[in-house]
Amino acid sequence: MLELHQVHKTYATPQGPLKVLEDVSLRLAAGQSLALMGESGSGKSTLLHLAAGIDLPDQGAITLEDQNVASLAEPARAKLRREQLGLVFQQFHLVPSLTVIDNLRLQARLAKRDDADWSGYLIERLGLTGMEKRYPEQLSGGQQQRLAIGRALAPRPSLLLADEPTGNLDETTAGKVLELLLSLVRETHCALLVVTHSPQVAAPLDRCLRLSHGRLLDAAP
């Protein structure tokens, strides 16, 4: 499903080169869930961006569904993202100009996998029934994150990447959103990679890896 092999990433900063990831290798099989934990600045989000093809590694290989992401051109990586991946961000990244239902179906439509029944089911499961015509800013934080999860799952991706999915929510809401996320992931049989610093988020997942100063502390895979 997803494999990172000896991945390195360095950013140029005004203070000089900053090593963000160093010799990172990991593997995630289909249907598995993995939590990647670490403190702020440990390189978690960068790893997630590399896995999604949003950014490219300086060295190493990233294989997703038997394709080397690093060797793909931008359009091909974009195609991979819209067809194979679901992305959930801490800041939701909803499109403010689209209504709830249009936001939810956006990626599925882009991937030409729009399924009205599935979208309707997701709306119901996400507890957004009756809010379809609202705009994102008219929802609460928890509702916005649920909508972001729905949008990521609408095209039925093979891998869901979530970056601090509950980081912006209070404890109660976070618990409910996480529960919903895991339940839907199980229903869709997609793999899940969650970047988090919260042990509560990591606990229910199949595996947990720690990242510190750009290196994986636990033995990989």
Place this chain on the structure above:
Amino acid sequence: MTRVLSTLLSHYRRHPGQLVMLLLGLWVASALWSGIQAINATARDSYARADALFDTQLDQLERRDGAPLTRGEYYALRQAGLPVSPMLEGEVVTQAGTRLTLIGIDPLTLSSDNAMAQANTSASLSDFLTPPWQTRAAPDALAALGVARENASGATPTLADGNTLPPLVLAPALPPDTLIMDISAAARLLESGDEITRIVAAPWALAEAPSGFILTRATTLASPGQLTESFHLNLTALGLLAWVVGLFIVQAALGLALEQRLGMLRTLRVLGVSGRSLVVALCLELILLGLIGALAGIASGVWLARVLLPDVAATLGSLYGAGVGQELNLPWHYWVGGLAVSLGGLLLAGSGVLWRAARLNMLELGQMQAWRGGYRRQLTLMSISGALALSVALALYGWLRFQPPGDGLVAGFGLIAALLLASALWLPPFLALVLKVLTHLAQRRPLIHWAMADMQLQLPRLSLAMMALLIALATNLGVGSMVGGFRLTFLDWLDQRLVAPLYLNAPSEQYADIDVWLADRPEVFERLLTRRSDATLQATITPDGSRALGTPIELYGITPGESLTPHWPLLAIQQDRSSAWAAFSDGAIFVNEQLATAENLAPGDRLTLSAPGANETLTIAAIYPDYGNPRGQVLMASPQLAARFNAPPSSMGLVLNDNANVDAMRAALRERFDLGSDALSDQAEIKRIATEIFERTFTITRALNVLTLAVAALALFASLLAQARNRRQQLAPLWALGVPRAQLAQLNLAQLGGAALVTGLLAVPLGIAITWGLVAIINVAAFGWRLPLYLFPWEMAITLATAVGVALLAAALPTLRFWRASPRALLAEEANQ
């Protein structure tokens, strides 16, 4: 307060683009407005000086038979006890080639109320009257004379003909292109012999015209200020337009700066700053920025005026014969006014921002929902205001329909302004409606659906720039079509009137001999002799009755030969062209459109003109176009003009047979009659000069037009630049969801290009309406003639291309920045939203 103000201003440290946009708007608005006002102020100063001198302050006498006045006639009038004064007027050419008007006066008999007479204090009167005499000149005339100001007093500049002027004395009250001296000194320089140009008297000093003379009262003479009023109104209108467009940028920048600072305002309120203090701090910020922008604008405006003034002076000189100084002469109120207009405009543009800041609950600020609702209300308000502006336009149109032709210059401009305003106000609601429909239609095309929905979100920030673009495009198209139409009409008119390949301008006494000589030349097909004179239109006799007037008019005599009459353009005739020309040859007259419009005349009406001996009453057979002539003109057959008005010959067109050699004819004429090199002009040369004058006339219009469009492009560019960061935040999630960056960049360009295309499409009918207003209302009111409405599909296509081009250009930089932004930066920006 200082702390609050510095906190508010700190926003611009993080968003320098907004500060640049704000200052840019203020700068261009203020620069164009103050530049035009500087030109107007200088021109008005020149007119005031000319007015104060002679033309409109003195009654004038001329001989009833139109013959030149002589000193003998002046002496006779003085001996009869009449309080008149002689005046001699002519042109001198400086060594730099500039033509200056030289006026010789007799200060002892000139009305003491006159500016010139007042300038002659007793201390200098004897110097003025006796050799070596004095030349009085305005400081702005020194450059033409090649004299430095510090050496001016007592200098004796040499003229092109080798003569020297009497010692110079500076007289700032004089017009810029005029020299004044004693009549005896002027007579020597002008070699005028016994002739004088005018006999003048103080207003109403003469109860009636002496026998054999026509008396023209000062009040019936049009001053340069009156003649050029429409030109300056036109300039002011264009300046106002640029000012409004500039303020659009300001308002867009202020709105954006407020929107992005709502969080900061809320925080300040939470920290204990009162709402009133915040508003005061925002006001102070506005004034501070306003002062910087206005001062920079006024400085640039003065520079712009210096650049444009020579063209404006040439235009006013060629169109109206009004002399305008080439150096700026700005009164104190210009500077204060410029500052006040800039700051007033800023406060006007910022009033909405202050109102929102004062009125909204700070704890609710920043919520997109409140903002979305607010914008919907704003669209409704815009629709209602647009409807009101259209009602004003319709009311003005209705009013103008009932006005006599030639009236309603200000109302005409008002009609155009109301139309522009209505269209601009309706643009955002219209675009919103179009986008809503398209969003609905594009449900199954996710990217297009997103693009349309996203455009709706962008609209509030772009609407002001789009409104500015609409106004600029429509004005550009409207004025461009008017000028283009005028150009076609003018060139066509020149072709129709200039039928002879060779034109002769000889001294009037030579024409009889030349005519006899030419009559025997086999290569000459036809001799088209013209004559000119002046007369007073005493009365009009129309089906509505008789009306007494006292209007000075021109008389122009032509030879209605077979070369000229088939081409001569006629606008209105009673039956057909051949009947009109037959009547003309039998003694009927044609009148120019200006006169027909001013006095509401039609073919069949009759005019009573002052003529030597007795008045002549003549029937109008047709009305003809006479573009560029500010005066009313009566056309009659050359022999009739000679017989009835003693008009001297003024020129002769020579129509030659096909095989004739023009150069040989020219050489033969020169040799036989000892003619000067400028006595013979060929048709192409006359057309070239006329076209050159025409092109120069519209240089300033074109320049302002292009500047206004440039300002609108800047408005759009600045709006897009100011929200570029915001745009990247909007595009980043889509890119993360798998839409390739190239596609997003293309979409971004297509969104703006599409909106600009719609704006351009709306600008086309609006531009046509403006052209119509200019040719059918404003031109008639300003000049007395109407132009045919020409439409130029190619120019419309260019307008559309310009609209799209401007938008794409403006969108290119933000798009490029999106294209080049690192993925991490894109998502980080989104995260920081």
